[in-house]
Structures are given as structure tokens and as C-alpha cells.
Amino acid sequence: MQERCNQANQEREKPLIYSHITALALLGAELPKQTRLSTNALHVAVRNNNARYQQQGIKRLRWSNGAGLDQPYIVGDVQCVPPAVAWAQMAQYLTLSELVVLADSLTRRDKRMKLCERNDFVILLAESGLFWGKQKCKKALRLMKEDTDSSQETRTRLVLRQHGLPDMEVNHAVYDDAGDHIWLLDMAFPDQKVCIEYQGDQHRTDKHQYRQDNIKQRHLRDMGWAVICATAKDLSSAEAKLDLARSVAKALHMRLPPKLTGVCRYLLEEII
Structure with missing residues (x-):
């Protein structure tokens, strides 16, 4: 995934900020089992619909909330949104159950697999503005459990x-x-x-x-x-x-x- 993202960046003057499933893959997270979002293209977060990309293989996904775009994670030479932000972005494309599964997978008991903590979700939902699926995220937060194994x-x-x-x-x-x-x-x-x-x-x-x-x-x-x-x-x-x-x-x-x-x-x- 890093190689694919690096290749896509070489064709642009400004590096892209990868999001959604692409960000999860870059972070080494367990990918959702079922989602309505295509996994063939690279997902890139943009603040508004005017930020158009004509590049083949890039799927532009509007993230008007903007959380995670000003201080992205660096994975190798690639930028992506933080784990909690990628989780919130997936609310639009996952059932409530699978959104909880994703939250649990990001907060594993195994420290090698733990990418964030429950409190990261709490802070994100408290400090960020409106976004599609925020209410579902709040429901998922009530159901998730930190430090699970599978x-x-x-x-x-x-x-x-x-x-x-x-x-x-x-x-x-x-x-x-x-x-x-x-x-x-x-x-x-x-x-x-x-x-x-x-x-x-x-x-x-x-x-x-x-x-x-x-x-x-x-x-x-x-x-x-x-x-x-x-x-x-x-x-x-x-x-x-x-x-x-x-x-x-x-x-x-x-x-x-x-x-x-x-x-x-x-x-x-x-x-x-």
C-alpha cells in the first residue's frame, strides 16, 4: 500500500492525505469484513467537492469535518489520517456492528496491534464538528470494548x-x-x-x-x-x-x- 501511495504522490506536486480503508491499510489495521466502499482505488480525503482529482485509481472522498487533515500521520513517506479519524470516516460505509468491530480491532489488547485508545474516539467525537455517521459513531462507542483479542x-x-x-x-x-x-x-x-x-x-x-x-x-x-x-x-x-x-x-x-x-x-x- 505504501508503494501504491508513493507512486500516486509522484504524479502530483502536493502529497495526498490518504483516508478511509487506504489509511487503515497503511496503518496496518485489520480491514473491515463488509463495506459498501470499494477497495480497488486509493482513498483520499478532501475538504470540499472543488478539490477534484482526475488521476486514475484515486477516489476522492469529501471530509468536510477536516479532522486529521491538518496533522496527519506519517507512515514511511506517506501521509494519512489518524486511526480514530479513519474509523469515523468508515461510519458511512459500515453497519453499526462492523463499526464496533473496527473500533475494537484498533484498540487491541496486544500492544503490537493497538493503534489507538478508546479515549481517542471520545476526544474526536467531542471536538469535531458534524460529519455523516457521527450519531452512529456515538452508538458504536457505547458498544465497543478496549483490549479485545479478535x-x-x-x-x-x-x-x-x-x-x-x-x-x-x-x-x-x-x-x-x-x-x-x-x-x-x-x-x-x-x-x-x-x-x-x-x-x-x-x-x-x-x-x-x-x-x-x-x-x-x-x-x-x-x-x-x-x-x-x-x-x-x-x-x-x-x-x-x-x-x-x-x-x-x-x-x-x-x-x-x-x-x-x-x-x-x-x-x-x-x-x-
Whole structure:
């Protein structure tokens, strides 16, 4: 991506400020899974429609808000908007769920993958003017969790919220009886001792990971935890999502609400 952007800059007198998906790629972020924005062209932020680019392969996207354009990030020899700004720019092209997934991915627990903090989003929304999707960003901010480990874990958490289940902790720490070993739970309701563990393909194909998962689950159950494992199949259809939510609700000794309100309703609507 840096090479493509450098090449595009050589054909212009003034360097471009890259934005949206191009900025995310330059920053090394995990790219959105589903978006209405084409990924073939290089995305460039401009303040108004008069800033026209006739250059082939460049997609000019109006960003009248201007946040991030005066003090862009420098990646190699290329300029791009900061991570929080790229996230806000994507609100127009992502569902609410995927906007939350993107926010979580930018604030990973792994310091090598962490590009910003939740407070960066808070400051951006507080200090910037109006832009398309700002209200959606505010809703996403209520749903995001800092220091998560994977986008599929986030999608699992949002599916449960979508069906009316209460908020849950992420990476909740549990110590064994001796107090010398710690288990991090993907998603947990600590008071009820119920946890949800997302298992990707590597949990099945990697023998070491498979054994570690079994040991972890055995110890958790010995300590009285109800462990519910979720996979990609549980997120593959409306019926599968509902079945997963019912299993978690049963472990919590509660029923799914017949009528959704607040953030649960927002997730269900999935307005772009």
C-alpha cells in the first residue's frame, strides 16, 4: 500500500492525505469484513467537492469535518489520517456492528496491534464538528470494548447483545484454586460464573491449542463455571445466532426479552 501511495504522490506536486480503508491499510489495521466502499482505488480525503482529482485509481472522498487533515500521520513517506479519524470516516460505509468491530480491532489488547485508545474516539467525537455517521459513531462507542483479542469475539458479543442479553466483561481474569495460574475468558458474566469462549479454526487444527482449550475448560468447570463455546457456525445464520443466545440465556437463568430496546434495537436495525 505504501508503494501504491508513493507512486500516486509522484504524479502530483502536493502529497495526498490518504483516508478511509487506504489509511487503515497503511496503518496496518485489520480491514473491515463488509463495506459498501470499494477497495480497488486509493482513498483520499478532501475538504470540499472543488478539490477534484482526475488521476486514475484515486477516489476522492469529501471530509468536510477536516479532522486529521491538518496533522496527519506519517507512515514511511506517506501521509494519512489518524486511526480514530479513519474509523469515523468508515461510519458511512459500515453497519453499526462492523463499526464496533473496527473500533475494537484498533484498540487491541496486544500492544503490537493497538493503534489507538478508546479515549481517542471520545476526544474526536467531542471536538469535531458534524460529519455523516457521527450519531452512529456515538452508538458504536457505547458498544465497543478496549483490549479485545479478535473480531470474531466482538461479533459474538454483539450477537448476544443484539438478542437482549446484558453487557459482559471481556478477557475477565480467573485464578485457579492455588492462585498461581490465570485464565483469561473471552466474554464473561462473572457474578453468574458464565463464560463464552470463541473458538476459531486454529483451536481445532492446532493440537497444542486444542489441548490447552480442553485443560482451560476443565479447570473452569471444576471451579463452577458454565462454559459455552461459540464457533463461526454459530454466527452463520439468524437461527444459529438465536440458538446461541438462548443457550447463554439459559446458563444465566433468564429469558430473552420479547421486545428489544436501546442499543439492542440499534444493533437489530443495522442501519447503514
